[in-house]
Amino acid sequence: MVHAHLQLRVALAASGWLALGATALPGGSPLRWIPVLAFVALAPGLALLHPQPGGLRPGARLEALALAAPVSLSLAALAATSLFLVEAFSTAAFLIALAAFVTVVTALPGVPLPAATRGAAERESSRARAKRKPGGGR
Numbered sequence: 001m002v003h004a005h006l007q008l009r010v011a012l013a014a015s016g017w018l019a020l021g022a023t024a025l026p027g028g029s030p031l032r033w034i035p036v037l038a039f040v041a042l043a044p045g046l047a048l049l050h051p052q053p054g055g056l057r058p059g060a061r062l063e064a065l066a067l068a069a070p071v072s073l074s075l076a077a078l079a080a081t082s083l084f085l086v087e088a089f090s091t092a093a094f095l096i097a098l099a100a101f102v103t104v105v106t107a108l109p110g111v112p113l114p115a116a117t118r119g120a121a122e123r124e125s126s127r128a129r130a131k132r133k134p135g136g137g138r
Contacts, residue, residue, distance in 0.1 A: 008050065009106040009107075010106075012043055012046055012047045012050075012102055012106050013047075013102060013103045013106045015035075015038075015039050015043045015102070016039055016043060016095065016098055016099025016100075016102045016103065017099050017103075018035055018039070019035045019036045019038075019039035019040070019095055019099070020092065020095040020096060020099055022035040022036055023036065023091055023092065023095065036095070039095075039098070039099075040072065040073075040076050040095075040098065041069055041072055041073060042068050042069060042072055043072065043098075043102050044071065044072040044075040044076065044098055044101060044102055044105070045067060045068030045069060045070070045071035045072035045073075045075070046064065046065075046068045046072070047101075047102045047105040047106050048071060048075075048105055048110060048111050049064040049067055049068060049071065049110050049111055050064050050068075050110055064110075075098070075101070076094075076098060079094060079097045079098055079101070080094055082097075083097065
């Protein structure tokens with residue numbers, strides 16, 4: 001579990017630098033725009049929401065995935081606007097800013113999600129509760 005969690009963090013951190021490297025490919029190639037689009041649309045949000053200590057329950061994983069795109073696009077809009085305001089916008093500067101953000105954020109714990117904290121995503125069955133009680137729950 002810990003090994004898979006670490007692999008996810010490393011993959012998220014590397015995805016931005018891979019997207020930046022993909023910009024060196026020829027102009028209209030899908031090998032250029034697919035990694036960039038996937039990174040900008042998902043990676044910053046997943047970096048903020050997913051690295052939870054102890055992993056995520058199934059409902060919380062769905063919540064993290066559903067929130068990843070809007071959060072990512074919001075962060076991308078903030079980065080692009082900031083770069084435009086200081087008159088430094090370029091594709092490389094934009095991707096470097098997002099990749100650096102994702103790299104730093106993957107080293108931090110994720111933002112707590114409501115489904116992860118309240119436990120509403122996965123309810124225990126009465127049979128599982130009975131097994132935990134001393135004497136079989138009777």
